Amino acid sequence: MSLLDLQDLVQSVADGVMFGATYALIGIGFTLIFGVMHKINLSYAAASVGAAYLSLLVVSLVPTPLVYLAAALAGGVLGALVYVVCFRFLPLDKPLATLMSTVGMLLLLEEAIVHLTAGMPQNYPAAFSGANIDIGPFMIRGDLLFVFALGCTAMVGLKLLLERTRLGLATRAVAQQAVAARLCGMGVDRTNASTFVIAGLLGGTAGAMTGAAIGVLSPLLTLPLTVKGLVVTVIGGLGSIPGAIVAGLIVGGVENLFQFWRGVAERDIYVMLMLFAFLVFRPGGLFKPPAGRD
Amino acid sequence: MTPRLLRQRLAFAAIGAALLAALPAAAQERTIKIYGFGAKSGVVRIFGLNSEAAMKAAAEQINKAGGVTLGDGTKARLVVDYLDDRCNAEEGINALRRIASQNDAIVAVGPTCSNVAEPVFGILQKKVGDASDSGLQFPLYTDVAAKGGLASISQWAFRNVPSEAAMYKSLFEWIKATRPDVKTIWGGVEKDFAHSNATYNVMKANAEKAGFEVKGTSEWLLADTTFSTQVREMRRGEADLVAISAHPFTTCGVLKEMQRQGVKPKMLVGLTSSSSMETLQGCAAQAEGVLIPTSFAPVTPEAKMAAEAVQAQGANMDLHNAAAWENIFTLKEIIEKQKIMGKPETVQADRQKMREALAGLKQTQGLLGPVGRGDDREAIKPFLFVQAKGGQWTVAHKPAP
Numbered sequence: 001m002s003l004l005d006l007q008d009l010v011q012s013v014a015d016g017v018m019f020g021a022t023y024a025l026i027g028i029g030f031t032l033i034f035g036v037m038h039k040i041n042l043s044y045a046a047a048s049v050g051a052a053y054l055s056l057l058v059v060s061l062v063p064t065p066l067v068y069l070a071a072a073l074a075g076g077v078l079g080a081l082v083y084v085v086c087f088r089f090l091p092l093d094k095p096l097a098t099l100m101s102t103v104g105m106l107l108l109l110e111e112a113i114v115h116l117t118a119g120m121p122q123n124y125p126a127a128f129s130g131a132n133i134d135i136g137p138f139m140i141r142g143d144l145l146f147v148f149a150l151g152c153t154a155m156v157g158l159k160l161l162l163e164r165t166r167l168g169l170a171t172r173a174v175a176q177q178a179v180a181a182r183l184c185g186m187g188v189d190r191t192n193a194s195t196f197v198i199a200g201l202l203g204g205t206a207g208a209m210t211g212a213a214i215g216v217l218s219p220l221l222t223l224p225l226t227v228k229g230l231v232v233t234v235i236g237g238l239g240s241i242p243g244a245i246v247a248g249l250i251v252g253g254v255e256n257l258f259q260f261w262r263g264v265a266e267r268d269i270y271v272m273l274m275l276f277a278f279l280v281f282r283p284g285g286l287f288k289p290p291a292g293r294d
Numbered sequence: 295m296t297p298r299l300l301r302q303r304l305a306f307a308a309i310g311a312a313l314l315a316a317l318p319a320a321a322q323e324r325t326i327k328i329y330g331f332g333a334k335s336g337v338v339r340i341f342g343l344n345s346e347a348a349m350k351a352a353a354e355q356i357n358k359a360g361g362v363t364l365g366d367g368t369k370a371r372l373v374v375d376y377l378d379d380r381c382n383a384e385e386g387i388n389a390l391r392r393i394a395s396q397n398d399a400i401v402a403v404g405p406t407c408s409n410v411a412e413p414v415f416g417i418l419q420k421k422v423g424d425a426s427d428s429g430l431q432f433p434l435y436t437d438v439a440a441k442g443g444l445a446s447i448s449q450w451a452f453r454n455v456p457s458e459a460a461m462y463k464s465l466f467e468w469i470k471a472t473r474p475d476v477k478t479i480w481g482g483v484e485k486d487f488a489h490s491n492a493t494y495n496v497m498k499a500n501a502e503k504a505g506f507e508v509k510g511t512s513e514w515l516l517a518d519t520t521f522s523t524q525v526r527e528m529r530r531g532e533a534d535l536v537a538i539s540a541h542p543f544t545t546c547g548v549l550k551e552m553q554r555q556g557v558k559p560k561m562l563v564g565l566t567s568s569s570s571m572e573t574l575q576g577c578a579a580q581a582e583g584v585l586i587p588t589s590f591a592p593v594t595p596e597a598k599m600a601a602e603a604v605q606a607q608g609a610n611m612d613l614h615n616a617a618a619w620e621n622i623f624t625l626k627e628i629i630e631k632q633k634i635m636g637k638p639e640t641v642q643a644d645r646q647k648m649r650e651a652l653a654g655l656k657q658t659q660g661l662l663g664p665v666g667r668g669d670d671r672e673a674i675k676p677f678l679f680v681q682a683k684g685g686q687w688t689v690a691h692k693p694a695p
Contacts, residue, residue: 004530008523008526008527008530011522011526012522012523012526015520015522015523015526016520016522016523019519019520019522022519111335114335114336114337114339115335115339118339118340118343119336119337119338119339119340120340120542120571120572120575120576121542121543121546121572121575121576121577122575122576123546123575123576123577123578126550130554132554139555141554210519213519213520214519214520214547214550215546215547215550215577216543216546216547216550216576216577218337218543219337220337220516220517220543221517221519223517224517224518224519225519252520255520256520256522256523259523259524260523263513264485264513264514264515264518265485265513
């Protein structure tokens with residue numbers, strides 16, 4: 001391997017790690033719903049992309065940061081909608097029912113995007129376009145650094161929310177024992193809806209950041225982001241928010257490493273092998289959450 | 295009953311009888327249905343929407359001019375019925391079987407996706423008159439599915455799709471002749487999409503034949519979200535020309551990554567399917583200058599009129615649905631010349647006549663000029679090269695026929 005090859009390899013992995021920040025943002029939302037609320041929402045990534053699409057309604061009216069804010073808000077609304085349609089009126093003791101309802105919602109959201117845009121890719125405004133940091137022969141994208149910082153902020157924010165606020169306490173209580181939580185006077189539906197809205201706000205932001213990082217939105221994004229979000233959630237450890245961030249970066253890095261090394265035809269095989277390796281040898285993920293009551 | 299009341303009742307009865315008599319007359323207005331099928335949902339929904347709009351716009355023009363004359367001399371209105379196959383092989387086969395089971399179906403236009411066309415052509419009878427082959431005996435006149443050579447699968451399959459081999463041969467020869475500073479090429483291909491992959495092989499072969507050195511190829515998948523490794527390969531290749539064989543979503547992703555990494559080749563060449571509004575909607579700034587061969591541009595009075603008619607249907611005309619428009623006019627001529635009856639009892643004979651007429655075609659009238667027909671039932675279409683400039687497709691060169 002020549003020096004140039006080595007430089008390219010390092011740069012590719014670095015690019016992948018940085019792009020992994022977008023997977024991390026999606027993974028945090030997944031882990032909040034899966035790991036903390038103990039609910040399965042497979043439409044999460046599709047709703048995130050849908051929120052980014054909705055923010056295009058204001059793209060010509062407001063500056064770019066407000067477009068991202070609009071995406072976050074739209075994500076919150078879609079989060080509430082997903083809760084009402086897929087969870088609120090379904091028996092929660094039958095997880096397969098909610099699993100299938102969210103698969104249906106995933107397909108519905110994807111098809112809605114396709115019908116509204118005829119499947120045409122839409123230009124999405126980039127964050128810090130062209131703001132790159134050069135370190136010797138290497139380059140780090142400023143926009144992806146921003147996404148990474150956003151992920152870390154979300155991690156801290158969610159940790160504080162879950163551990164230091166009444167809503168966080170209620171969320172954990174409802175997830176652990178809904179009947180007991182209701183007997184203690186907690187509004188189970190309100191708590192669930194609030195958590196879905198918060199996860200949706202984060203999802204909308206993730207959708208916007210993914211669109212900004214690629215520069216284009218397409219309904220093609222929904223399925224790969226769902227798969228990446230699930231992989232990140234498993235590798236990071238169900239319910240571990242720091243785990244989701246680290247796993248997102250690892251998945252991005254591994255993806256690009258094998259893209260460089262083995263090419264596009266084999267790349268995803270290795271990512272999936274990594275997932276299976278975690279499921280077999282470390283099923284709790286990178287940061288296994290403490291057992292028992294949290 | 296008073297005489298006045300009686301008169302009133304008689305008058306109402308007479309009016310009612312007259313209306314009833316008029317109803318069958320209205321119902322007897324003849325129609326002839328042209329079926330279409332293609333992707334009207336899923337991520338390539340735009341292909342089906344555009345094709346349906348072009349077929350309907352063409353049928354509307356024909357109906358305004360008096361419709362189509364059937365074999366028994368009566369005039370009929372052309373009606374288009376378009377089915378959705380979701381760009382899925384299984385659904386495409388189902389759509390064609392459903393169409394073929396109708397007693398008013400004499401021909402179908404479609405499908406839009408090559409990965410559907412290949413298996414759909416496979417369920418047709420391979421050789422006409424082969425009693426041992428139980429395949430469908432139904433004429434299919436494809437407008438969009440672009441992968442080369444597919445019509446050879448069945449003698450019931452005909453295509454009005456431009457030859458990408460001829461287009462890229464001409465394009466690279468023209469570049470060679472007009473841009474002596476361009477000597478090397480780097481390719482980029484969406485590896486998991488049948489059309490992109492097949493066309494990249496066509497691009498590469500013709501570039502090499504024209505005397506260019508193809509220094510390497512970067513590969514990605516249809517739903518990829520990051521292209522940094524692939525574009526870094528391109529940057530290292532330092533080729534004069536980058537040829538991208540991919541659909542608009544990843545074409546735009548790659549072009550944006552090229553901009554980020556400062557990859558500025560002297561020329562950019564794109565896939566035929568990307569010469570549409572989708573690319574400009576996704577990345578007009580980054581696509582500036584990209585050169586694409588196409589079999590449609592509104593450069594003749596007929597093409598301009600067709601583009602306007604399709605726009606009135608809420609769609610855009612491009613190389614794909616221009617073929618759908620042309621097909622409807624060709625089918626109208628065949629119906630009239632072959633004296634097709636369009637009756638349930640003649641449907642099998644009508645299908646045979648339609649196939650024979652399509653097989654006998656040597657030339658049809660296209661929007662850019664005459665369209666030839668090869669022995670392989672593939673079209674030989676006129677084409678030109680368009681270039682993205684200021685968010686519009688402009689004509690860069692029209693090769694001599």
